[in-house]
Amino acid sequence: MDSLVIQLLIMVVVALLVTLLVIFSEWRAKNFKAWQLGVQSVVAVVLLGVGISLLTVR
Numbered sequence: 001m002d003s004l005v006i007q008l009l010i011m012v013v014v015a016l017l018v019t020l021l022v023i024f025s026e027w028r029a030k031n032f033k034a035w036q037l038g039v040q041s042v043v044a045v046v047l048l049g050v051g052i053s054l055l056t057v058r
Contacts, residue, residue: 009054013051016044019043022040023041
């Protein structure tokens with residue numbers, strides 16, 4: 001893998017971790033609305049898909 005793919009993979013992993021951290025903290029504080037949690041979950045799934053596709057790039 002070249003350096004661009006590695007940099008993109010690092011950014012996706014960091015963004016996914018931050019998204020999951022926000023979801024967990026809002027869920028734990030009971031400070032969320034259902035649509036917000038849904039949007040954040042969609043973002044997490046998209047980031048996961050981008051990360052998997054970056055892993056398959058050679």
